[in-house]
Amino acid sequence: MEAILILLLVIVIICWACYRRKLEKATYGIAALDIFLRVIHFISVNIGDNELSSFLVKFPNSLLAVADKYLDGFLYTLIAWLFIALMIHFFILTLRIFFKK
Secondary structure, X not given: OHHHHHHHHHHHHHHHHHHHOOHHHHHHHHHHHHHHHHHHHHHHHHOOOOHHHHXXXXXXXXXXXXXXXXXXXXXXXXXXXXXXXXXXXXXXXXXXXXHHO
């Protein structure tokens, strides 16, 4: 159920960015969602055994973990490379903002 929610969030981010016609907004949104999922995973692993940990462990590690769960073969490879290209674009955007200031 959580993976479907994550996929819906990605679709909403992409549709919103297409509506606004800004690739940067989609890049920031997807990168923020991936970073959020990684933080949730880190917290669930390192918090110990309690109710919060058992709730948080249901969420996937990252967006690639969601793709890995539902896809295989060529389609997963394609999605993985697109994700890597998106993260490189995010890194370039972040560096550009960092050196601009």
